[in-house]
Amino acid sequence: MKIKWGVIGCGGIAYRRTIPGMMLSENSELVAVMDTNYEAAQKVKEEFGAKYAFATVEELLKIEEIDAVYIATPVFCHKEQAMAAANAKKHILLEKPMGLSVADSQEIAEYCAKKGVKLGVGLMMRFSAYHQKMKALIADGAIGEVVSMRAQFTCWYPEIPGSWRQDKTKSGGGALMDMGVHCIDLLQYISGLKAKKLTCFAQSQTFNYAVDDSAALLMKMDNGSTAYVDANFNIPDDAAHCRMEFYGTKGSILAEGTIGQEEAGKLELTMSADNGYDAQQNREGNAAHTVEVNAGGNMYEKEISSFANAILNDTVPEITAEDGIFVQKIIETAYAASDNNCVAEI
Ligand SMILES: NC(=O)c1ccc[n+]([C@@H]2O[C@H](COP(=O)([O-])OP(=O)(O)OC[C@H]3O[C@@H](n4cnc5c(N)ncnc54)[C@H](O)[C@@H]3O)[C@@H](O)[C@H]2O)c1
Numbered sequence: 496m497k498i499k500w501g502v503i504g505c506g507g508i509a510y511r512r513t514i515p516g517m518m519l520s521e522n523s524e525l526v527a528v529m530d531t532n533y534e535a536a537q538k539v540k541e542e543f544g545a546k547y548a549f550a551t552v553e554e555l556l557k558i559e560e561i562d563a564v565y566i567a568t569p570v571f572c573h574k575e576q577a578m579a580a581a582n583a584k585k586h587i588l589l590e591k592p593m594g595l596s597v598a599d600s601q602e603i604a605e606y607c608a609k610k611g612v613k614l615g616v617g618l619m620m621r622f623s624a625y626h627q628k629m630k631a632l633i634a635d636g637a638i639g640e641v642v643s644m645r646a647q648f649t650c651w652y653p654e655i656p657g658s659w660r661q662d663k664t665k666s667g668g669g670a671l672m673d674m675g676v677h678c679i680d681l682l683q684y685i686s687g688l689k690a691k692k693l694t695c696f697a698q699s700q701t702f703n704y705a706v707d708d709s710a711a712l713l714m715k716m717d718n719g720s721t722a723y724v725d726a727n728f729n730i731p732d733d734a735a736h737c738r739m740e741f742y743g744t745k746g747s748i749l750a751e752g753t754i755g756q757e758e759a760g761k762l763e764l765t766m767s768a769d770n771g772y773d774a775q776q777n778r779e780g781n782a783a784h785t786v787e788v789n790a791g792g793n794m795y796e797k798e799i800s801s802f803a804n805a806i807l808n809d810t811v812p813e814i815t816a817e818d819g820i821f822v823q824k825i826i827e828t829a830y831a832a833s834d835n836n837c838v839a840e841i
Pocket of ligand 1: 503508509572
């Protein structure tokens with residue numbers, strides 16, 4: 496049996512990644528698409544063989560055979576569209592960040608629960624084989640107890656007139672909200688740790704827009720370790736490394752290029768031979784070795800299949816509304832800490 500999908504918002508990520516991923520999913524079928532830009536919806540309908548293309552959410556939600564919607568519109572549209580979909584009894588896979596604020600995201604989650612529809616969040620980087628491998632290594636104790644970690648996600652995003660991401664009322668924030676969201680989620684997911692308090696510097700350093708083009712977030716985790724996230728809109732794409740680093744009492748894991756839209760990158764593991772004190776701080780013998788990962792899959796296909804499975808088997812989605820809300824709580828607290836120059840409890 497296949498889950499029949501409607502897609503709300505056929506722009507960047509839906510067209511480039513998620514709908515192509517849906518095409519690969521064995522338990523999913525694209526039925527209808529909508530975009531306020533009707534031409535975009537029609538183009539997607541033709542290219543991917545959907546039955547219907549619409550310019551309004553209402554028309555799409557009237558299609559009885561649709562089981563679930565994937566919402567990939569600008570963030571300020573999420574709440575109204577998710578609540579309309581819940582009202583129409585459609586399950587919802589909602590792109591990150593869930594809403595403009597924690598309050599909005601909670602409202603969406605409560606409404607979906609009330610209406611009895613499943614709600615999943617598009618933090619699809621959890622499905623990367625690299626990230627799964629790192630999670631397994633840490634859970635197996637390969638680096639001992641985690642003491643320090645870092646995740647970095649950047650792009651080049653100059654001023655673009657009319658861009659919703661550069662308008663705080665439409666995006667809720669800049670680099671931290673848009674890109675940092677994945678870093679925060681991955682650090683917690685991979686390490687199995689949870690942030691307790693934080694401080695942050697978020698500002699527009701390079702570009703002339705009202706959201707942050709640079710954000711540095713420092714979190715204290717529930718095991719006492721620290722986690723650093725840097726998210727930037729002002730680093731050229733060809734200079735980006737998108738690194739993740741985990742350091743523990745017995746070793747370290749470095750990942751390069753795994754944070755992104757493709758299941759790709761490189762993973763290195765260093766395991767320490769012994770923990771004897773060495774005044775020379777000798778680093779010989781601790782050569783990193785490349786970890787082989789069975790990669791080359793499609794994270795968006797896995798995301799769609801996973802959510803469809805949760806509907807088909809009536810189980811909790813792998814990435815829940817609570818996951819999305821907690822990440823959003825961190826981001827909201829981080830912006831407040833940055834504005835107030837303080838350390839804040841989450
Ligand atoms: N998980 C990921 O890899 C990933 C990557 C990029 C973006 N995103 C998220 O996806 C969402 C969309 O981002 P994007 O980059 O695709 O944006 P985009 O601007 O490229 O596309 C948005 C689309 O929505 C349409 N739209 C605008 N208002 C609408 C409305 N009221 N109803 C229906 N359609 C409307 C636009 O015409 C456009 O086609 C955001 O939440 C973003 O954070 C996720």
